[in-house]
Amino acid sequence: MNVKVVIFDWDGTLIDSVEHIAESLHQAATELGYPDLERKAYRNIIGLGMVEALQKLYPDLSLDEIARIREGYSGYFFQKVTTPQNVFDGMAEVVADICQSGRGCSVATGKSRRGLAQALTTSGLGHHFDITRCADETRSKPDPLMLEEILEFYGYQPEDAVMIGDTHYDLDMARRIGMPAIGVEWGAHDREVLQSCDPCAVVNTVGDLRRVLGL
16 A cells, blocks of 8 residues: 555554453443443443443433443453463564555554553553554544544545445544544454445454554
């Protein structure tokens, strides 16, 4: 692909964290007496900002209820530190090779700034990224504001970049501004869901991703 910048989602795309997020949400919600949902329900909202995710899981929550669940979620989630071993095999090399090629490299994530700041350091990936945007400092996916802010940072147009993600929230976000997107099958959503957003490719191995990116 002849693009100037590659924008990655974080959880489920670079980091093998989907099950930990789903379990942390499940524990936090059920501990407070909210319904025990199927694990797929928790997986399906990964990629959204936390407020939007909880509103989708448990409609009609008050702001106080959301705050209590978020506090419980943080307690569970931060018990586990993201390490280089949590990076999907081969993805650290993909990120490094993108930077080596002279293309920009950035992150657009539904994580909070607190969560991403820690993970950037402990994963060993942080020094590769020019800019990162989080849901709690802009708007949640699939609103494309975080992509627009990244493009503004570089001075690029949507067609100059590609969004890589494991959920339809990632790919729909890109589609809304005419940005090419690549879906990866090793995260939260399956191929059929990813293809519904008309990405330029859906890949199921890191090798396939490298070929699409021309690495």
